[in-house]
Amino acid sequence: MVMAAGLGKRMRPLTALRPKPLIPVAGKPLIDHVFDRLRDAGVERAVVNVHYLADALEAHVTHRVSGLEVIVSDERAQLLETGGGLVKARALLGDEPVLVVNSDNLWLDGPTDAIRLLASRWDDAAMDALLLLVPYARAHNHRGQGDFHIDAAGRITGRRRASRVAPFVYTGVQIMSPRVIADWPEGPFSINLFWDRAIAAGRAYGVVHQGLWFDVGTPGAIARTEAILADG
Secondary structure, eight states, X not given: OEEOOOOOGGGTTGGGSSOGGGSEETTEEHHHHHHHHHHHTTOOEEXXXXXXXXXXXXXXXHHSOOSXXXXXXXXXXXXXXXXXXXXXXXXXXXXXXXXXXESSEEEEOOSSOHHHHHHHHOOTTTOSEEEEEEEGGGEETOOSOOOEEEOTTOBEEEEOOTTSOOSEEEEEEEEEOGGGSOSOOSSOOOTHHXXXXXXXXXXXXXXXXXXXXXXXXXXXXXXXXXXXXXXO
């Protein structure tokens, strides 16, 4: 599932006339970079949720994307946030573990394809969520102070503490088991609800990304990202 329904507030004014996933970065829309990585990893089918300027985004993923079957999860009536978006799309996702990718990040693979690396580390008996993480020091354009702590086995042991820096940042790429999508509240809510349950149960893990990763959430981040990519 590709998360693409957000309002793109941090990307204003560029999102006044187009949804954030269609903002061009390094020669193509952000979401097309995601589709490139999906195809490279052998993914054949993607569910994309839409809300803000949904007609433009739906037209793009329907008519301009090749090599993937794209199914739209329509959130025009109400923006449901990340958790609610998963619930809305639940029937389209099937009963196998699902790859979930945000559309506002850009990454380059290291020695191993990042999505294939995640898939190779997935252990359904032990995990409800497996997040691709990047070390805080290598999180380009990241304005926060990190997200998670992990132990030597990769288990997520907790979130960033107040007034501290956490060593790992979530890249916006993860595998989740459909069984964790349960007992949800009505209306919009964050995927953090499902993560917190998985962390508390000791069933949330992280894999460290071996390549480059960029948070492309603001206009200023575009030029910085393009400059690093141009250096080869």
